[in-house]
Amino acid sequence: xxxxxxxxxxxxxxxxxxxxxxxxxxxxxxxxxxxxxxxxxxxxxxxxxxxxxxxxxxxxxxxxxxxxxxxxxxxxxxxxxxxxxxxxxxxxxxxxxxxxxxxxxxxxxxxxxxxxxxxxxxxxxxxxxxxxxxxxxxxxxxxxxxxxxxxxxxxxxxxxxxxxxxxxxxxxxxxxxxxxxxxxxxxxxxxxxxxxxxxxxxxxxxxxxxxxxxxxxxxxxxxxxxxxxxxxxxxxxxxxxxxxxxxxxxxxxxxxxxxxxxxxxxxxxxxxxxxxxxxxxxxxxxxxxxx
Numbered sequence: 549x550x551x552x553x554x555x556x557x558x559x560x561x562x563x564x565x566x567x568x569x570x571x572x573x574x575x576x577x578x579x580x581x582x583x584x585x586x587x588x589x590x591x592x593x594x595x596x597x598x599x600x601x602x603x604x605x606x607x608x609x610x611x612x613x614x615x616x617x618x619x620x621x622x623x624x625x626x627x628x629x630x631x632x633x634x635x636x637x638x639x640x641x642x643x644x645x646x647x648x649x650x651x652x653x654x655x656x657x658x659x660x661x662x663x664x665x666x667x668x669x670x671x672x673x674x675x676x677x678x679x680x681x682x683x684x685x686x687x688x689x690x691x692x693x694x695x696x697x698x699x700x701x702x703x704x705x706x707x708x709x710x711x712x713x714x715x716x717x718x719x720x721x722x723x724x725x726x727x728x729x730x731x732x733x734x735x736x737x738x739x740x741x742x743x744x745x746x747x748x749x750x751x752x753x754x755x756x757x758x759x760x761x762x763x764x765x766x767x768x769x770x771x772x773x774x775x776x777x778x779x780x781x782x783x784x785x786x787x788x789x790x791x792x793x794x795x796x797x798x799x800x801x802x803x804x805x806x807x808x809x810x811x812x813x814x815x816x817x818x819x820x821x822x823x824x825x826x827x828x829x830x831x832x833x834x835x836x837x838x839x
Contacts, residue, residue, distance in 0.1 A: 557799050557822045561830050562640040572645055573838065576720030576755030577739075583637050584700055584746040593702050595628040596769060600659050607784075615661045616673060616759075621784035622771065623655040623804070624792050632773050633800050638698050638748055642775050645750070646696055648823035648834040651805045653680075653695055654774040654783040660711045662762050669709050670733035671761040676716070676726060679753040679774070680783065690723055693838045695753035695776040702769040705743040711762030713749060713770075715739050720754035734758070775803075778821075798822060 572578045584592075600617055607625065610617040623629045633639075633652065642650065663671060678684055683691045705712045716735040719726045726735045740760055741749055751757060753776075762768050774783070788804045802808045802822055827834040 557826050559634065559799070559823075559826055560636045560640060562637045563830070564641060564644050569644065572750070572752075575717040577715045577717065577749065577751040578641075578645075579741055579743070580637060580641060580748045580750065581744070582746050583635065583748040584702075586746075588631075589702050589745050591628050592700075592771060593769060595626045596657055596659070596702070596771070599625065599657065609656075611673075615663065616658070617661070618656060618658040620654065620656055622657040623652070623773075624785070624788060627795065629655060629657075629771065630795065630800065632700065632771060633803050634797075635698075635700075635773075638700075638750070638773075641750065642696055642698065643823055643827065644832050645752075645836065646693075646775060646777070647836040648821040648827050649778045650775045650803065650821075650823065651778050651780075652773065652782065652803050653776040653780065654697075654772065656772045656774075656784070658768075658770050658772065660759060660762050660768040660770075662765055662767070667761055667763065669761050669763060672714075672733060672758040673761075674759050676728065676735070676756050676758045678756055680776075680780075682781070683753070689725060689754075691754060693720070693752045693754055694780050695774050697751055697753075697772050697774040699749040699751070699770050699772045701743045701747055701749070702745055702771070703766060704745055705741070705768065707742075707764070708740060709761050709763040710766070711764070711768030712741055712743060712760050713751075714758045714760045715741070715749075715751055716756040719756040720752055722754075722756075726756040778805075 568578060599619055607620045609620055619625055623633060680695050699713060716726050716738055728735050782805065793801055799822055808820055808822055824834040
């Protein structure tokens with residue numbers, strides 16, 4: 549039986565400083581350290597390794613040479629991914645950056661295998677791009693912040709050319725494609741984050757980013773959960789199966805797009821959010837207006 553909406557929301561408070569919020573707004577990304585403990589990392593790796601080694605094709609996304617492999621909507625594939633929906637540190641951060649009226653847009657397991665011998669350190673796969681291509685196809689680069697991805701890294705990316713996601717700080721404000729100097733692979737000021745297992749890189753849809761070369765002998769393993777506004781169509785699904793919904797708490801159900809109506813009165817915002825009272829309790833805005 550599915551849970552009801554009346555249950556109280558039990559969620560920790562992980563406050564961001566004004567400096568953190570300003571950094572994200574200005575640069576389009578934020579790194580939060582030590583989000584996942586070793587037990588969680590090991591469990592996610594065990595489940596993910598089994599998926600990648602399987603012959604499962606449903607929801608699989610893999611390129612022709614198999615160096616980039618993974619699964620979309622992974623939260624529906626294995627229960628080990630479900631706790632990331634409401635991860636105790638990152639969901640409060642997401643709410644402070646986006647507001648209370650959210651839903652899951654994507655949950656994506658990605659393995660990036662080592663590049664072949666001789667691959668230059670300038671190789672980028674995928675190349676420089678913005679997320680949520682449906683919006684950029686219709687609106688070009690003049691799109692608002694509608695999506696925030698949370699990349700949970702499961703492997704050590706502390707050394708250069710380990711396959712980390714590269715970001716171009718400040719490119720979230722550009723109204724054209726990010727410029728790349730002639731003869732260069734990356735925009736000026738590109739950041740290659742140094743990340744430990746359990747760290748989380750958050751970045752919004754407008755920031756240009758790319759996959760760095762993996763010149764190590766290790767597979768880069770990451771799980772990316774993306775959240776967007778309730779009025780934006782999810783990327784990985786339209787509705788989730790009842791078998792998944794039956795496993796979820798009221799907040800988790802809300803985050804995968806299930807309706808939440810605390811009152812029957814007309815609400816010009818479209819619907820109530822179980823996260824709005826939590827925002828009020830902690831002095832965070834339920835609606836963020838982002839430039």
